[in-house]
Amino acid sequence: MNERSPVRICILALPETSASVVYGMYDMFMSAGRDWGLIVEGTPGRAPIAPLVVSRHGGAFIAGNNVRITADAPLDACDDADVVCVPELLVPPGEPLAGRFDDEIACLRRCHAKGKILATACSGAILLAEAGLLDGLDATTHWAYCDFMSRQYPSIRVRAHRALVASGDGERLIMAGGGTSWLDLALYLIARLAGIETAMQTARINLVDWHDVGQQPFARLARTRQAEDAVIARCQSWIAEHYAQPSPVGAMMQMSGLPERSFKRRFQQATGMSPLAYVHTLRLEEAKQMLETDRQPIEAIANEVGYEDAGFFSRLFRRKVSLTPAQYRRRFGAMRDAIGCISETR
Incomplete structure (x- = not known):
């Protein structure tokens, strides 16, 4: 990264995502390097990260919880990004995904082949699994989806206890666990792309506490999900x-x-x-x-x-x-x- 070229991060928005995660990540990336100087010195610092919200076709659509998201660009913009972030998928564990996210999966495969970093929050890791990018690797996802991922993709080593996992060649596949662990994901990316001090400043401004104990303390067994047998x-x-x-x-x-x-x-x-x-x-x-x-x-x-x-x-x-x-x-x-x-x- 240099003074004239901020890191470009595309945040992939889908109808099955929450606007709070999409725009929460956007705000965190925009805050990095900029707001600390504004608060401490009265002058905004240089923003080292340039986020962009993308969707299949671009434009406005209704996402999870009936909130309108307006994407800045269509999926093709990911080809020019350095990092692609996938928020959560609001789909029940085990729901068939065949043919549902073909365009997004093709985009993720293409970006991975070009050496880009792919990062997922919560159940968004299911898209990486569907794309075949996690085969033979460590992974994590929201605790409610860990058993499903283990059964559906047996070659993936699911680390249910961990709130964040970085896998693959160059650790370019990064996954955060459930719920607000997208904050961990954003801070990790800021530290990796803009430096630890910038990440620490962003955490202090936003009062973010790292989920160091993982996600298992928050897990609950879905007792009502009875077996078909x-x-x-x-x-x-x-x-x-x-x-x-x-x-x-x-x-x-x-x-x-x-x-x-x-x-x-x-x-x-x-x-x-x-x-x-x-x-x-x-x-x-x-x-x-x-x-x-x-x-x-x-x-x-x-x-x-x-x-x-x-x-x-x-x-x-x-x-x-x-x-x-x-x-x-x-x-x-x-x-x-x-x-x-x-x-x-x-």
Whole structure:
């Protein structure tokens, strides 16, 4: 980068994206290098990044949540960009995408072949997977899409615990996890393209806190998404209410009437998890809820969700959630209390 040539970033907007992410990224990139001087010295600094909103045909269209987005240019503008950013896709995990984003996928493949950086926020990583650009690589996406990505694209190594992953040749494929981790993505790109100090200044101005614990503390299991396999779906319904009982996997296997190997194979195929991993996930989700809403000792919560050994529970929780139970309670219990206090004053 030199004084006369700011880095060109195209932000790809689709009808399935949120305007808040599209324009939030745009504002962050515009703020970099410019606003710190304006606030501290009274004179805007030189902007090292030039963002542009692009869409399939350019112009105005209605995006997610019925918000109008006006693109600056059509997809072809990406050919002249240095970086292409893809916000999230507001589509349910597992919804067929065949033929739906052909133009955008062709654009991403073309830009990747030309050596450009491709960056995605949230579920936008699904487009990179559909384009075949993540085969054999580490990747991440929104926690609700991680299991789907693992099943649909088995050659991709999905890192569900990580809020940001940079992969591929020259680390030109960059993915942020879920929700507001697009802020992490924007700061990472600013640091990489304009320098760490510029990124730090942008973070200070916008009061952005890096999601250093990853996205797993925010994850929830979609219990209502039943498997198409009727036998396994019946087991899912039962375990949702009986996860705390002793030997739950054996009980499900007995209920299924299947041999052990057949049961485990069909359960894994239907849910994307082994029966034991599914039970652990249900138990930890209930433990999260209890840690947020009551003040029972952690040992009591462990016992209530099915773990006699509180030490094992704490180690498992730390490995799966990236926080200890006590850390989780401090972070999310305090958040719930604060939101409750605000609600009560209205």
